[in-house]
Amino acid sequence: MYNFDYQKPGALADAVKALGADDAKALAGGMTLIPVLKQRLNHPSVVVDLAKLGLSGITVTGDSVTIGAMTTHATVAASADVKRAIPALAALAGGIGDNQVRSRGTIGGSLANNDPAACYPSAALALGATITTNKRAIKADDYFTGMFTTALAADEVIISVSFPIPAKAAYVKFKQPASRYAMVGVFVAKGPAGVRVAVTGSGQGGVFRFTAAEAALASNWSAAALNGLSVSADNMMSDIHGSAVYRAHLVGVIAKRAVTAAG
Amino acid sequence: MPQVTLTVNGKTSSVEVEARTLLVELLRDKLGLTGTHVGCDTSQCGACVVHIDGNSVKSCTMLALQADGTQVTTIEGLAAADGTLHPMQEMFREHHALQCGFCTPGMVMSAIDLVQKNPQGLSQDEIRHGLEGNLCRCTGYHNIVKAIDASQSLMHAKAAE
Amino acid sequence: MNAVFQGIGASVRRTEDLRFISGKGNYTDDINRPGQLYTIFKRSDRPHAKITGIDSAAASAMPGVVAIFTAADFAGVGGLPCGWQIHNKDGSPMAEPKHPILADGKVRHVGDPVVMVIAETKQQARDAAEALAIGYEDLPSYSVSRDALAAGAAAVHDDAPGNLCYDWHIGDKDATDAAFAKAARVVKLDLLNSRLIANPMEPRSAIGDYDRTTDMHTLYTTSQNPHVIRLLMGAFVLGIPEHKLRVVAPDVGGGFGTKIFHYAEEAAVTWAATKLNRAVKWTSDRSEAFISDAHGRDHDSHAEMALDASNNFLGMRVSTMANLGAYLSTFGPAVPTYLYATLLAGVYKTPAIYCEVKAVFTNTVPVDAYRGAGRPEASFLVERLVDAVCHDTGADPVALRRQNFIPRDAFPYQTPVAVQYDSGDYFATLETALKNADYAGFPARKAAAAAKGKLRGIGVSTYLEACGIAPSKLVGQLGARAGLYEVANIRVNPTGSVTVYTGTHSHGQGHETTFAQLVVDQLGVPHNQVQIVHGDTDRIPFGMGTYGSRSLAVGGSAMVKAMDKIITKGKKIAAHLLEASVEDIEFKDGNFSVAGTDRVKTFGEIALTAYVPHNYPIETLEPGLDETAFYDPANFTFPGGCHICEVEIDPDTGVTKVVQFVAVDDVGRVINPMIVEGQIQGGVAQGIGQALLEHAVYDAQGQLLSGSFMDYTMPRADNLSNISVGTENTLCTHNPLGAKGCGEVGAIGSPPAVINAVVNALSAYGVRHMNMPASADKVWNIINGGHRVAAA
Structure with a gap:
């Protein structure tokens, strides 16, 4: 790891100011940033730890679940409120990484990093979440701009993420065997924004919507409605764990399993 | 240099560290707590697992400075003051859940957190799933799963005291 | 005194655990x-x-x-x-x-x-x-043996033309050719043994x-x-x-x-x-370990079996290219020769075998011994070839094996590939494994799996290995530049406690416990009065270390020999103290006594007398009670057994899960059954890892793609299920303990059992063979018609 300055501000304004420096990096749970720093793939001038900004917490209303950016996966997974309102979201959080990753990793960190193999982006996109930052509210549809890239500006900090409560939803993940990240993760939801199917782990551009499946499910919410449906292999990732064709096939299989799980 | 103040196994220390110092480096190199091991550099193996404020974390994936003000428990801090071992330590020995011993500290720390957080009890399959963050190359996990299974009733009985 | 039996055969809880479970271990980086x-x-x-x-x-x-x-x-x-x-x-x-x-x-x-x-x-x-x-x-660079051997390939080393390290052979070529000439049928198989990275958890x-x-x-x-x-x-x-x-x-x-x-x-x-x-x-960092620790396996082989009309094995021909990597590692050249081809007879009475091996320099990390070292490559080849015979002839895998086993009364059995097996009973391990695995109930389980949409398969492996290396004279003839005996120094301290200095080294095997059990058994000293010292050249006379499942069979035998010397000397001291003749002194349960009398001196009294020799036969006997033995065995040991694996494959994803694994091994005398079970389970886990998950993969540019735990699939707890371990032991005939060894059997016997099960599960798709690992994408490809590609 290269050395850097470390700041742990107690006020959002101070954090935003610190992040205005060249090559500043925000640190949430650190589950992706610290491994990247350890490999010397990034050389920040200053690391701004967001832990003291009071950004964690969960609020559930009649039609939405709002999760503070620094809320850990373990907290979301264990939340009785989330389990009641959007059980699929609690289950997704409870399946990210391992127990130790869930102790530290946060929803804000996951969405800000937008790793193409992360789980949360699929929930945000499928549920039509709104990402609230220190500057604005961003619709999930406008938020994910490609692998490891988002609509966030350098000095923009996620404050919270708000998920509309769906009628039905489920997330099923097929793990890359070694890293255990999502190789194909599919989040299906039937909610206020209609039927949405978001796929993570497999696309070259990061999370994406499986629109053919959405159309099929909109008229017939059943796994059988997805028979024969798959995505094109053209935009799928390919590596030693599976070809693009295999991943494209898995998207269809996992989507069906997610629909079955959603009931 | 920045300073970090934390309480490790009940003892509070203030240490100057470079910002890039990992918690595991602080524990091993500055505090001499070499029971916490480093087995990989990609946060996969879990040899470095410690408890921070009661939650298991990978100390190789956390800056020492992030642990400022926390309560840290390492493998060295599990036994009672009189030397009585934690039930998980006892069960690891009883069920031959370790061979070379290198993954053992992290495995034990993860296992304790897993059992503590699941007072309803875990099946052997659930225990296997709960060990996703820890690699062992020696045992094939068979006896680790047995040891954790056996520790459940002991730990829950103790917690109920 | 000991209320609990802690001698040979007891599952004594491990002494070393007390430090390891408390964070008090002392590893090099500590x-x-x-x-x-x-x-x-x-x-x-x-x-x-x-x-x-x-x-x-x-x-x-x-x-x-x-x-x-x-x-x-x-x-x-x-x-x-x-x-x-x-x-x-x-x-x-x-x-x-x-x-x-x-x-x-x-x-x-x-x-x-x-x-x-x-x-x-x-x-x-x-x-x-x-x-x-x-x-x-x-x-230009090459990571594959075949490419490095191709005409015109650039030289990895100027002094190794054609990138060939050696072109070696073993067996009687003419006799083997004759066997093939009279064969009713020949079954052929091309197979790869995948490259692996050992990855001990401590870098x-x-x-x-x-x-x-x-x-x-x-x-x-x-x-x-x-x-x-x-x-x-x-x-x-x-x-x-x-x-x-x-x-x-x-x-x-x-x-x-x-x-x-x-x-x-x-x-x-x-x-x-x-x-x-x-x-x-x-x-080392872990990522550094991936590109600097010696790798294992990496064979490319062609195998042929000649059969008579009744499916008796007549002869076997094998040709192997072994990738040695960029440099010769310490024992690299021995692995694909004397640790591999000498095992090609397996448990079968095949009368003629010929094998040639080309060892190749490539632009990869050096390849050397990894758990089993050559023997897993042999067992995979033999046991896959036997199943290919079944595939081609319709023979039953169990019956064909039984038919060709070396009979119980044929020991010592001289194979056509140099080694002589001293003991074994392959029928016993097979029958017990069939029973433990409820082999007969498999069709019902397969039907139940099919009803759930799963493909279930069963695979049998009846393997053999050679370990306990080894006789120095023999390995010297075979090219070893060192002796392979073992050394033990037994120091009886004045108050009767015992310190054992062993030239073997424990890095998970539990020697501090097992070896102390030998002392309990032989000298009658309580377990907690025994200290085992290893791992320091300044403290231990000499030793060749721990590998090749040799620590008990060779190192333990050295201890027994040294303890024999202790007892012999103790008897002389006792004879003096008890005023009897040495011939009349008996030693049992820690007491020296005059036969047929109640005159007794304890082991502790004899020890004290040896160091405080006031009343002592000083003219004929030196003081002290400290003996060293070097033990050089007469032969290798030959553990073997039967592993039966059952898998279930999800045809939608290609994911293969081991749903049952039964091992029944013959490891000779068992000192601590708990430790032996643990060794076998760990070995099986590594074997399942090779068969289903692990693979060191280089890309065409010579970069290691599986260069961290993010891409090299280590078996985790949820990849495995419980592993049933049983034994049907026959004793080694040439070492004083009758021990054979248990450290590697798991990794040697299991990979072919798993792949035989996978191929069995996929039989409906016309699959005859598949190379390791049977990863989900490969299996899915086969199910979807790509098996010709995947099998190539």
Whole structure:
């Protein structure tokens, strides 16, 4: 790891100011940033730890679940409120990484990093979440701009993420065997924004919507409605764990399993 | 240099560290707590697992400075003051859940957190799933799963005291 | 006294666990020497290139940098020696190019160390390593044996033409040809044995230290055999005489073979510590381990079985290309020859066998022993070939095996490939495994799985291995450059406690417990009065270390011999004290007594008398009770057994899950059943890992794609299920314990059982063979019509 300055501000304004420096990096749970720093793939001038900004917490209303950016996966997974309102979201959080990753990793960190193999982006996109930052509210549809890239500006900090409560939803993940990240993760939801199917782990551009499946499910919410449906292999990732064709096939299989799980 | 103040196994220390110092480096190199091991550099193996404020974390994936003000428990801090071992330590020995011993500290720390957080009890399959963050190359996990299974009733009985 | 039996056969809880479960272990990286420096090796990121220049000016000026060394600095230092010389078919010796400590003029694999940077802290050394500028001129590179052997391939070493290390053979070619000539049928199979990375959980580490007062050099290292490292590094690399060099291998976090070898980093830190007069420490990162720890396996083979009309095995022909990597590792050349082809008879009475092996230099990490070392390659080939015979002839896998087993009354059995099996009962292990696995109930389980949409398969492997290496005379004839005996020093202390100094090394095997049980059994001393000392060349007379499942069969036998000497001397002391003749003294349960009387001296009394010899036969007997034995066995040992695996495949995803695994092994005398079970379970887990998950993969550019735990699939708890272990033991006939060995059987017997089960599950798709690992994408490809590609 290269050395850097470390700041742990107690006020959002101070954090935003610190992040205005060249090559500043925000640190949430650190589950992706610290491994990247350890490999010397990034050389920040200053690391701004967001832990003291009071950004964690969960609020559930009649039609939405709002999760503070620094809320850990373990907290979301264990939340009785989330389990009641959007059980699929609690289950997704409870399946990210391992127990130790869930102790530290946060929803804000996951969405800000937008790793193409992360789980949360699929929930945000499928549920039509709104990402609230220190500057604005961003619709999930406008938020994910490609692998490891988002609509966030350098000095923009996620404050919270708000998920509309769906009628039905489920997330099923097929793990890359070694890293255990999502190789194909599919989040299906039937909610206020209609039927949405978001796929993570497999696309070259990061999370994406499986629109053919959405159309099929909109008229017939059943796994059988997805028979024969798959995505094109053209935009799928390919590596030693599976070809693009295999991943494209898995998207269809996992989507069906997610629909079955959603009931 | 920045300073970090934390309480490790009940003892509070203030240490100057470079910002890039990992918690595991602080524990091993500055505090001499070499029971916490480093087995990989990609946060996969879990040899470095410690408890921070009661939650298991990978100390190789956390800056020492992030642990400022926390309560840290390492493998060295599990036994009672009189030397009585934690039930998980006892069960690891009883069920031959370790061979070379290198993954053992992290495995034990993860296992304790897993059992503590699941007072309803875990099946052997659930225990296997709960060990996703820890690699062992020696045992094939068979006896680790047995040891954790056996520790459940002991730990829950103790917690109920 | 002992209320609980703690001798041979008891599952005594492990002594060493008390420190390991409390964080009190002492691994190499836990050790810090006063004034210690840290080193980072700058490694090649190219598979094959000329070094056109190294500019270290900027790095030298970085904070904390103490020294920067390149190959030029090691000019007077020898290369890493190879411990085994193989001869070609024509009798000429193998090609043996130099393996320099740091790459000299050329890099030959990604990970080849080029520059050694030493600084006050590890981070400073790393910062400086990054500031080095190394110029390269790329050369064509090869990671696959077949490509490196192709005509016109660039030479990895100028003194190894055609990239051939050796072209070796074993067996009677004419007799084998004759067997094939009269065969009613020939079954052929091409198969790969996948390249693996051992990945013990403790990365390698080494600390060099130097004491200028005594001119003593010390190396602390993660080794399975400190005396071997002292011999190789002292005599062949650094020219330090053994009495001036101490090698300490403290607690070692797993080895699995990859910590046998003498590595460049060990010599470099020892050399640099002397040069700088300060201790120098190196600890590998895991990512670094992937490109610097010796890899395992990597065979490309063609096998043929000749059968008569009744499916009796008449002859077997095998041709193998073995990838040795860029340099000869310590025992690399022995693995695909004497540890492999000598096992091709397996458990079968095949009368004629001929095997030829071409060993190849490639631009990959050196390949050497990994748990099983050659024997898993043999068992996979033989047991897959037997199942291919079943596939082609319609024979039943169990019946065909039984029909061709070496009969119970045929021992000692001389195979056509040099070795002689002393004992075994392959029928017994098979029958018990069939029972434990409820083999007869499989069709019902398969039907139940099918009803759930799953493909269920069952696979049998009846394997054999040779271990307990070995007779020095024999291995010397085969090319070993060392003896392979073992040493034990038994020191009875004046108050009757016992310290055992063993030349073997425990890195997970539980020697401190098992060996103490031998002392309990032989000398009648309580378990807690026995200390086992290993891993320090200054404390232990000598030893060859732990590998090849040899510690009990060879090291334990040395202990028994040394204890025999203790008892013999004790009897003389007792005879004197009891005023009886030596012939009348009996030793039992820790007491020396005059036969047929109640006159007794305890072991403790005899020990005290030996050290306080006031009333002692001093004219004829030296004081003291301290004996050493060197034990050189008469033969290898031959464990074997039957592994039966059941898998379920999800045809939608190709995911294969082992749903039942039954092992029934013959490991000879068992000292601690709990430890033996654990060894077998661990070996099986590694075998399942090879069969389903693990694979070291290079891309066409020579980069290791599976270069971290993010891409190299290590078995995790949820990849495995419980592993049923049973034994049907026959005793080894030539060592005093009757022990055979248990460390490797799991990894040797299991891979073919798993793949046989996978192929069985996929039989409806016309699958005859598949190479390891049976990963989800490969299996899915086969199900979806790609099996011709996947099997190629």
